[in-house]
Amino acid sequence: GESVGLHLPTLSVQEGDNSIINCAYSNSASDYFIWYKQESGKGPQFIIDIRSNMDKRQGQRVTVLLNKTVKHLSLQIAATQPGDSAVYFCAEIAFYKLSFGAGTTVTVRA
């Protein structure tokens, strides 16, 4: 079946550096993508979204890039902070269903 996946299961980053989390998707019919952050013991929290008619969207310290040609999505976090340590999921939407990848665990080193 079609799924959303992530390239790397873990990412270690020095505090203050920029983080890049990658995601590959395979459903070309998906027209909407979301990044979620999940901290230990909590449900996923919405970070930022992007529609398929866009290739870049910026939020506060975060930027999402979408490359539909290679079905690739990335989340960039500027000036990574200890509070950014979490599991990050990309998700795609077809109709009303979110399909999630396995997640990337981000660990911020002090």
Place this chain on the structure above:
Amino acid sequence: GAGVSQSPSNKVTEKGKDVELRCDPISGHTALYWYRQRLGQGLEFLIYFQGNSAPDKSGLPSDRFSAERTGESVSTLTIQRTQQEDSAVYLCASSQPGGQGSNSPLHFGNGTRLTVT
């Protein structure tokens, strides 16, 4: 305002027993979802409710799983004759009509951690 509330937060049960998990969505949210998250994995869609429409049950893994929702309020997920492979975190989420998007993002509860011994 309160977020999505799930209870219990943790549940340990013996294999073969039935369990019932509860979700209180955010008031006014007509869309409600149940997801299952196994350890170290992503979220697996289970079921979707939207208003008074027939629910989408396509993600339920077996007939031991069922869910109900009364109007636009509380939902319960029931697992009958639990098996060890049912051990996971069960997450509930709600959103306003229209589903996903930064204008109506999906709000998740903190989940119920189910352990079947």
